Amino acid sequence: MCAAREEDVLQDLVGSDGAITEAANGVAARFGLGRVTHLSALPGAGGRNVLIETEEEPWVLRLGLSPATLGGVSSGLPTGLDVLRSERFFAAAVREKTALRSPWPYEIDDARDLIPVPYAIMPHLAGTTLGWAEDHDWGAVGTALAEAALELHRQSWPAAGNWDPATNDILPSENDPATRCRALVLDLIDRTAMTSEPLDSSSTEWLSERLVHLYAEPVKDACLVHGDFVIGNLRMAEVHRTWSVTGIFDFENARIGDPEEDLVVHMWWACYGRRPEAAVSFLRRYQRDGPVSTRIYGYVLASLLGNWEYGRRMNFLWYGDARTFLDWAGPLYDDFDRVVAAAVG
Numbered sequence: 001m002c003a004a005r006e007e008d009v010l011q012d013l014v015g016s017d018g019a020i021t022e023a024a025n026g027v028a029a030r031f032g033l034g035r036v037t038h039l040s041a042l043p044g045a046g047g048r049n050v051l052i053e054t055e056e057e058p059w060v061l062r063l064g065l066s067p068a069t070l071g072g073v074s075s076g077l078p079t080g081l082d083v084l085r086s087e088r089f090f091a092a093a094v095r096e097k098t099a100l101r102s103p104w105p106y107e108i109d110d111a112r113d114l115i116p117v118p119y120a121i122m123p124h125l126a127g128t129t130l131g132w133a134e135d136h137d138w139g140a141v142g143t144a145l146a147e148a149a150l151e152l153h154r155q156s157w158p159a160a161g162n163w164d165p166a167t168n169d170i171l172p173s174e175n176d177p178a179t180r181c182r183a184l185v186l187d188l189i190d191r192t193a194m195t196s197e198p199l200d201s202s203s204t205e206w207l208s209e210r211l212v213h214l215y216a217e218p219v220k221d222a223c224l225v226h227g228d229f230v231i232g233n234l235r236m237a238e239v240h241r242t243w244s245v246t247g248i249f250d251f252e253n254a255r256i257g258d259p260e261e262d263l264v265v266h267m268w269w270a271c272y273g274r275r276p277e278a279a280v281s282f283l284r285r286y287q288r289d290g291p292v293s294t295r296i297y298g299y300v301l302a303s304l305l306g307n308w309e310y311g312r313r314m315n316f317l318w319y320g321d322a323r324t325f326l327d328w329a330g331p332l333y334d335d336f337d338r339v340v341a342a343a344v345g
Helices: 006-014 022-031 080-097 138-153 177-192 201-215 264-272 276-289 295-313 325-344
Strands: 036-041 049-054 058-063 107-109 119-123 161-164 169-172 222-225 234-239 242-248 255-257
Touching: 006 022, 006 036, 006 049, 006 058, 022 036, 022 049, 022 058, 022 107, 022 119, 058 080, 080 107, 080 119, 080 161, 080 222, 138 222, 138 234, 138 242, 138 264, 138 276, 177 201, 177 295, 201 295, 201 325, 264 276, 264 295, 264 325, 276 325, 295 325
Parallel strands: none
Antiparallel strands: 036 049, 049 058, 058 119, 107 119, 161 169, 161 255, 222 255, 234 242
16 A cells, blocks of 8 residues: 555545455454454544454554644654554553553554554454533533543652653653643744744733643642543443443553643533533542642643644634634633632532
8 A cells, every 4th residue: 555645544544435455454464353344434633543343353543643743742752653652651551550441452563564654553442432412411421531530640650751752761851740831831832823823912911821820839749641631532331320431542642740731621622512511520529539729720721722733733623713812712711710610619
Protein backbone atom coordinates (compact mmCIF):
# COMPACT_ATOMS: atom_id res chain seq x y z
CA MET A 1 0.00 0.00 0.00
CA CYS A 2 1.29 3.45 -0.83
CA ALA A 3 -0.26 6.75 0.20
CA ALA A 4 0.95 10.07 -1.13
CA ARG A 5 -0.01 11.98 2.00
CA GLU A 6 -0.32 11.03 5.66
CA GLU A 7 -3.97 12.04 5.73
CA ASP A 8 -4.67 9.44 3.00
CA VAL A 9 -3.23 6.52 4.95
CA LEU A 10 -6.36 5.69 6.93
CA GLN A 11 -8.59 5.89 3.85
CA ASP A 12 -6.28 3.59 1.91
CA LEU A 13 -6.04 1.15 4.84
CA VAL A 14 -9.80 0.77 5.30
CA GLY A 15 -10.63 0.67 1.60
CA SER A 16 -13.90 1.69 -0.03
CA ASP A 17 -17.04 0.72 1.90
CA GLY A 18 -14.97 -1.07 4.54
CA ALA A 19 -13.34 -3.43 2.04
CA ILE A 20 -10.69 -5.63 3.61
CA THR A 21 -7.39 -4.47 2.15
CA GLU A 22 -4.16 -6.36 1.62
CA ALA A 23 -2.49 -4.17 4.24
CA ALA A 24 -5.11 -5.02 6.87
CA ASN A 25 -4.71 -8.75 6.18
CA GLY A 26 -0.95 -8.32 6.46
CA VAL A 27 -1.24 -6.59 9.85
CA ALA A 28 -3.55 -9.32 11.12
CA ALA A 29 -1.12 -12.01 10.01
CA ARG A 30 1.88 -10.23 11.54
CA PHE A 31 0.28 -9.95 14.98
CA GLY A 32 -1.79 -13.15 14.92
CA LEU A 33 -5.11 -11.32 15.17
CA GLY A 34 -7.12 -13.94 13.30
CA ARG A 35 -9.06 -13.67 10.06
CA VAL A 36 -10.28 -10.13 9.38
CA THR A 37 -14.04 -9.90 8.94
CA HIS A 38 -14.62 -6.13 8.83
CA LEU A 39 -12.80 -2.80 8.91
CA SER A 40 -14.12 0.62 9.89
CA ALA A 41 -12.67 4.01 10.70
CA LEU A 42 -13.30 5.04 14.29
CA PRO A 43 -14.53 8.57 15.06
CA GLY A 44 -12.20 11.25 16.32
CA ALA A 45 -10.66 14.54 15.24
CA GLY A 46 -7.32 12.92 14.41
CA GLY A 47 -8.66 10.47 11.82
CA ARG A 48 -6.09 7.81 12.67
CA ASN A 49 -7.90 4.88 14.31
CA VAL A 50 -9.27 1.77 12.59
CA LEU A 51 -11.42 -0.94 14.14
CA ILE A 52 -10.27 -4.35 12.91
CA GLU A 53 -12.90 -6.99 13.58
CA THR A 54 -11.73 -10.58 13.40
CA GLU A 55 -13.28 -13.98 13.96
CA GLU A 56 -11.74 -14.00 17.44
CA GLU A 57 -11.95 -10.45 18.87
CA PRO A 58 -11.86 -6.78 17.83
CA TRP A 59 -8.63 -4.76 17.67
CA VAL A 60 -7.72 -1.13 17.15
CA LEU A 61 -5.01 0.01 14.76
CA ARG A 62 -3.72 3.49 15.61
CA LEU A 63 -1.60 5.42 13.12
CA GLY A 64 1.44 7.34 14.31
CA LEU A 65 1.01 10.51 12.28
CA SER A 66 3.04 13.69 12.48
CA PRO A 67 2.93 15.44 15.88
CA ALA A 68 2.25 18.67 13.95
CA THR A 69 -1.29 17.35 13.35
CA LEU A 70 -1.92 16.88 17.09
CA GLY A 71 -2.63 19.10 20.08
CA GLY A 72 -1.39 19.10 23.66
CA VAL A 73 1.76 17.46 24.97
CA SER A 74 2.13 15.10 22.00
CA SER A 75 2.47 17.96 19.52
CA GLY A 76 5.93 18.65 20.97
CA LEU A 77 7.32 15.13 20.43
CA PRO A 78 9.85 14.59 17.62
CA THR A 79 7.99 11.95 15.55
CA GLY A 80 4.76 10.03 15.19
CA LEU A 81 6.59 6.95 16.41
CA ASP A 82 7.41 8.78 19.64
CA VAL A 83 3.71 9.61 20.12
CA LEU A 84 2.95 5.88 20.04
CA ARG A 85 5.87 5.07 22.35
CA SER A 86 4.64 7.66 24.84
CA GLU A 87 1.14 6.19 24.76
CA ARG A 88 2.53 2.70 25.32
CA PHE A 89 4.46 3.95 28.38
CA PHE A 90 1.34 5.38 30.00
CA ALA A 91 -0.89 2.45 29.01
CA ALA A 92 1.60 0.20 30.80
CA ALA A 93 1.68 2.52 33.84
CA VAL A 94 -2.12 2.45 34.13
CA ARG A 95 -2.09 -1.33 33.87
CA GLU A 96 0.64 -1.73 36.47
CA LYS A 97 -0.33 0.92 39.00
CA THR A 98 -4.14 1.08 38.92
CA ALA A 99 -7.19 -1.16 38.75
CA LEU A 100 -8.29 0.50 35.50
CA ARG A 101 -8.06 -1.30 32.19
CA SER A 102 -5.95 0.24 29.43
CA PRO A 103 -5.30 -1.09 25.92
CA TRP A 104 -2.75 -3.85 26.48
CA PRO A 105 -0.81 -5.35 24.88
CA TYR A 106 0.14 -2.20 22.97
CA GLU A 107 2.28 -3.38 20.05
CA ILE A 108 4.13 -0.96 17.77
CA ASP A 109 5.30 -1.66 14.20
CA ASP A 110 7.65 0.75 12.43
CA ALA A 111 8.66 -1.51 9.54
CA ARG A 112 6.59 0.59 7.07
CA ASP A 113 6.27 -2.26 4.59
CA LEU A 114 2.53 -2.77 5.11
CA ILE A 115 1.65 0.80 6.08
CA PRO A 116 3.86 3.81 5.24
CA VAL A 117 3.76 5.23 8.76
CA PRO A 118 4.34 3.66 12.20
CA TYR A 119 1.27 2.20 13.85
CA ALA A 120 0.15 0.47 17.02
CA ILE A 121 -2.11 -2.53 17.53
CA MET A 122 -4.12 -2.93 20.74
CA PRO A 123 -7.29 -4.69 21.93
CA HIS A 124 -10.59 -2.86 21.49
CA LEU A 125 -11.69 -2.31 25.07
CA ALA A 126 -15.03 -3.69 26.20
CA GLY A 127 -17.88 -1.29 26.85
CA THR A 128 -19.44 1.70 25.15
CA THR A 129 -18.14 5.18 24.40
CA LEU A 130 -20.95 7.60 25.22
CA GLY A 131 -22.04 10.71 23.35
CA TRP A 132 -23.48 13.85 24.90
CA ALA A 133 -26.64 13.73 22.76
CA GLU A 134 -27.59 10.32 24.13
CA ASP A 135 -30.20 9.84 26.83
CA HIS A 136 -28.53 8.56 30.01
CA ASP A 137 -28.55 9.21 33.73
CA TRP A 138 -25.76 11.75 33.35
CA GLY A 139 -25.46 12.34 37.06
CA ALA A 140 -24.63 8.65 37.51
CA VAL A 141 -22.20 8.80 34.59
CA GLY A 142 -20.39 11.74 36.19
CA THR A 143 -20.07 9.85 39.47
CA ALA A 144 -18.58 6.84 37.67
CA LEU A 145 -16.06 9.06 35.92
CA ALA A 146 -15.02 10.60 39.23
CA GLU A 147 -14.40 7.19 40.74
CA ALA A 148 -12.24 6.26 37.74
CA ALA A 149 -10.32 9.53 38.04
CA LEU A 150 -9.69 8.88 41.73
CA GLU A 151 -8.32 5.44 40.88
CA LEU A 152 -6.13 6.88 38.13
CA HIS A 153 -4.71 9.48 40.52
CA ARG A 154 -4.33 7.18 43.53
CA GLN A 155 -0.68 6.28 42.92
CA SER A 156 1.74 9.15 43.54
CA TRP A 157 4.90 9.69 41.46
CA PRO A 158 8.20 11.18 42.64
CA ALA A 159 7.95 14.34 40.51
CA ALA A 160 5.90 15.99 37.81
CA GLY A 161 7.21 15.79 34.26
CA ASN A 162 6.70 14.59 30.70
CA TRP A 163 7.68 11.38 28.95
CA ASP A 164 11.17 11.59 27.46
CA PRO A 165 11.82 9.74 24.16
CA ALA A 166 15.56 9.44 24.89
CA THR A 167 15.09 7.49 28.12
CA ASN A 168 11.55 6.10 27.72
CA ASP A 169 10.84 7.44 31.18
CA ILE A 170 9.57 10.57 32.90
CA LEU A 171 11.87 13.58 32.73
CA PRO A 172 11.19 15.59 35.90
CA SER A 173 10.11 19.17 35.29
CA GLU A 174 12.01 22.08 36.79
CA ASN A 175 8.67 23.81 37.50
CA ASP A 176 5.59 22.76 39.40
CA PRO A 177 2.42 21.93 37.37
CA ALA A 178 0.82 25.34 38.03
CA THR A 179 3.86 27.19 36.70
CA ARG A 180 4.02 24.81 33.73
CA CYS A 181 0.37 25.54 33.02
CA ARG A 182 0.98 29.28 32.96
CA ALA A 183 3.90 28.78 30.57
CA LEU A 184 1.65 26.59 28.40
CA VAL A 185 -1.00 29.32 28.19
CA LEU A 186 1.61 31.87 27.13
CA ASP A 187 2.94 29.42 24.51
CA LEU A 188 -0.58 28.76 23.22
CA ILE A 189 -1.16 32.49 22.87
CA ASP A 190 1.97 32.69 20.71
CA ARG A 191 0.96 29.65 18.66
CA THR A 192 -2.56 30.97 18.16
CA ALA A 193 -0.99 34.12 16.71
CA MET A 194 0.24 31.94 13.82
CA THR A 195 -3.30 30.77 12.93
CA SER A 196 -5.97 32.63 10.98
CA GLU A 197 -7.54 33.75 14.28
CA PRO A 198 -4.89 35.26 16.62
CA LEU A 199 -6.13 36.25 20.06
CA ASP A 200 -7.56 39.74 20.28
CA SER A 201 -6.64 42.05 23.13
CA SER A 202 -9.89 41.44 25.03
CA SER A 203 -9.34 37.66 25.02
CA THR A 204 -5.72 38.01 26.10
CA GLU A 205 -6.63 40.37 28.95
CA TRP A 206 -9.46 38.07 30.06
CA LEU A 207 -7.05 35.12 30.20
CA SER A 208 -4.37 37.04 32.09
CA GLU A 209 -6.79 38.21 34.77
CA ARG A 210 -7.83 34.63 35.57
CA LEU A 211 -4.47 32.89 35.60
CA VAL A 212 -3.93 34.08 39.18
CA HIS A 213 -6.08 31.12 40.25
CA LEU A 214 -3.15 28.81 39.45
CA TYR A 215 -1.30 30.03 42.52
CA ALA A 216 -4.10 29.66 45.06
CA GLU A 217 -2.04 27.11 47.00
CA PRO A 218 0.98 24.91 46.27
CA VAL A 219 0.61 21.61 44.43
CA LYS A 220 1.27 18.83 46.92
CA ASP A 221 1.28 15.56 44.98
CA ALA A 222 2.20 14.44 41.47
CA CYS A 223 0.28 11.64 39.79
CA LEU A 224 -0.49 10.23 36.36
CA VAL A 225 -2.64 12.77 34.51
CA HIS A 226 -4.49 11.50 31.45
CA GLY A 227 -4.64 14.96 29.91
CA ASP A 228 -7.91 14.44 28.02
CA PHE A 229 -10.13 12.74 30.59
CA VAL A 230 -13.54 12.90 28.93
CA ILE A 231 -16.23 10.46 27.78
CA GLY A 232 -14.79 10.20 24.26
CA ASN A 233 -11.67 8.54 25.66
CA LEU A 234 -13.40 6.16 28.05
CA ARG A 235 -15.35 2.93 27.73
CA MET A 236 -18.31 2.50 30.04
CA ALA A 237 -20.98 -0.02 30.98
CA GLU A 238 -24.30 0.16 32.83
CA VAL A 239 -25.37 -2.77 34.99
CA HIS A 240 -28.55 -2.54 37.09
CA ARG A 241 -28.62 1.26 36.56
CA THR A 242 -25.09 1.63 37.88
CA TRP A 243 -22.43 3.00 35.56
CA SER A 244 -18.76 2.09 35.65
CA VAL A 245 -15.68 2.82 33.54
CA THR A 246 -14.52 -0.37 31.82
CA GLY A 247 -11.49 1.09 30.08
CA ILE A 248 -9.44 4.20 29.41
CA PHE A 249 -7.48 4.94 26.23
CA ASP A 250 -5.87 7.72 24.15
CA PHE A 251 -2.83 8.62 26.25
CA GLU A 252 -1.19 11.00 23.78
CA ASN A 253 -1.53 13.91 26.23
CA ALA A 254 -0.69 11.94 29.38
CA ARG A 255 1.96 13.21 31.77
CA ILE A 256 2.82 13.28 35.46
CA GLY A 257 1.30 16.35 37.06
CA ASP A 258 -1.37 17.80 39.33
CA PRO A 259 -4.47 15.57 39.63
CA GLU A 260 -6.65 18.68 39.40
CA GLU A 261 -5.49 19.12 35.79
CA ASP A 262 -7.57 16.05 34.93
CA LEU A 263 -10.83 17.42 36.33
CA VAL A 264 -11.46 20.29 33.99
CA VAL A 265 -11.74 18.65 30.55
CA HIS A 266 -14.73 16.51 31.45
CA MET A 267 -16.34 19.42 33.28
CA TRP A 268 -16.23 21.95 30.46
CA TRP A 269 -17.15 19.35 27.86
CA ALA A 270 -20.18 18.39 29.96
CA CYS A 271 -21.20 22.06 29.90
CA TYR A 272 -20.57 22.22 26.15
CA GLY A 273 -22.65 19.06 25.68
CA ARG A 274 -25.44 20.60 27.79
CA ARG A 275 -25.09 17.96 30.49
CA PRO A 276 -23.98 20.07 33.46
CA GLU A 277 -25.34 17.45 35.86
CA ALA A 278 -22.52 15.16 34.68
CA ALA A 279 -20.00 17.81 35.76
CA VAL A 280 -21.68 18.57 39.10
CA SER A 281 -21.85 14.92 40.16
CA PHE A 282 -18.30 14.37 38.94
CA LEU A 283 -16.79 17.17 41.02
CA ARG A 284 -19.01 16.42 44.01
CA ARG A 285 -17.85 12.78 44.09
CA TYR A 286 -14.19 13.55 43.36
CA GLN A 287 -13.80 16.13 46.11
CA ARG A 288 -14.92 13.62 48.75
CA ASP A 289 -11.64 11.72 48.34
CA GLY A 290 -9.42 13.89 46.14
CA PRO A 291 -7.96 17.41 46.10
CA VAL A 292 -9.93 20.31 44.61
CA SER A 293 -8.74 23.92 44.78
CA THR A 294 -9.29 27.09 42.80
CA ARG A 295 -6.39 25.99 40.56
CA ILE A 296 -9.03 24.32 38.42
CA TYR A 297 -10.04 27.80 37.21
CA GLY A 298 -6.56 28.22 35.76
CA TYR A 299 -6.37 24.71 34.36
CA VAL A 300 -9.68 25.07 32.54
CA LEU A 301 -8.34 28.18 30.77
CA ALA A 302 -5.39 26.17 29.45
CA SER A 303 -7.70 23.38 28.29
CA LEU A 304 -10.08 25.75 26.51
CA LEU A 305 -7.23 27.66 24.87
CA GLY A 306 -5.55 24.41 23.82
CA ASN A 307 -8.76 23.37 22.10
CA TRP A 308 -9.04 26.77 20.40
CA GLU A 309 -5.44 26.75 19.14
CA TYR A 310 -5.70 23.18 17.82
CA GLY A 311 -9.06 23.75 16.19
CA ARG A 312 -7.96 26.97 14.51
CA ARG A 313 -4.64 25.46 13.42
CA MET A 314 -6.39 22.49 11.83
CA ASN A 315 -9.27 24.62 10.46
CA PHE A 316 -11.93 22.57 12.26
CA LEU A 317 -15.41 24.08 12.23
CA TRP A 318 -15.98 23.71 15.97
CA TYR A 319 -16.81 27.22 17.12
CA GLY A 320 -20.03 28.26 15.43
CA ASP A 321 -20.37 32.00 15.05
CA ALA A 322 -17.70 32.82 17.67
CA ARG A 323 -15.12 35.14 16.16
CA THR A 324 -12.89 35.48 19.20
CA PHE A 325 -11.67 33.12 21.89
CA LEU A 326 -13.56 35.12 24.52
CA ASP A 327 -16.80 34.83 22.53
CA TRP A 328 -16.51 31.05 22.62
CA ALA A 329 -14.75 30.35 25.92
CA GLY A 330 -16.36 33.03 28.09
CA PRO A 331 -19.82 31.39 28.30
CA LEU A 332 -18.24 27.97 28.92
CA TYR A 333 -16.10 29.41 31.70
CA ASP A 334 -19.21 30.92 33.30
CA ASP A 335 -20.98 27.54 33.04
CA PHE A 336 -17.93 25.91 34.60
CA ASP A 337 -18.09 28.39 37.48
CA ARG A 338 -21.77 27.59 38.06
CA VAL A 339 -20.98 23.86 38.10
CA VAL A 340 -18.25 24.36 40.71
CA ALA A 341 -20.58 26.44 42.86
CA ALA A 342 -23.27 23.75 42.67
CA ALA A 343 -20.83 20.94 43.49
CA VAL A 344 -19.00 22.52 46.42
CA GLY A 345 -21.78 24.69 47.82
